[in-house]
Amino acid sequence: MKQKVVIKLSMHDQKSRKKALKTVAGHTGVESTALQGQEKNQIEVVGEGIDAVLLTTLLRKNVGYAEIVSVSPVGQKKDTEKKGGDKSKKAEKTNEPPYPNVYNGVPYPMYEIREPSYDTCCTIM
Known part of the structure; x- marks a missing residue:
């Protein structure tokens, strides 16, 4: 999946700008990089399968302070037919409660409680 990551540095x-661009360009999956922002203190990275956390960690080690601003998908086509079909499926799924057990409108998960087994023969005792 192609994605766009914006990191503030x-x-x-x-x-330091040159060092940051060199670090980002050497990362796997990066297709393009660009400086943006009013003070040119943000890097926009576009690529396939980019690990934003690893990229930010590398920038922190090599350049200095780095913070992820946004991660968003790029180039996804919107199909109106699929959206119409998905809405009806989502409506059917929302009718089912997320938990089967509800007490006073508050859902709670069901846990299985087992008694400890003392049937085992221990050769030491």
């Missing part, structure tokens, strides 16, 4: 000079 603390870049004060041209040297």
Whole structure:
């Protein structure tokens, strides 16, 4: 899945910008990079299968402070026929309660309680 990741960095000079772009371009799956923002302190990375957390960690090690601003998919086509079909399926699924057990309108999960088994023969005792 192709995605766009925007990371905010603390870049004060041209040297740190160059180092950040070099670090990002060397990461696997990156197709394009660009500086953005009013002070050119954000990097926009577009690619397939980018690990945003690993990329941010690398930038923190090499450049300095780094923070993920956004991660969003790119280039997904919207099909109106699929949306219409999905809505009817979602409506059917919402009629089912998420938990089978409800007490005073509050759902709670069901747990199985077992007694400990003392039937085992221990050769030590």
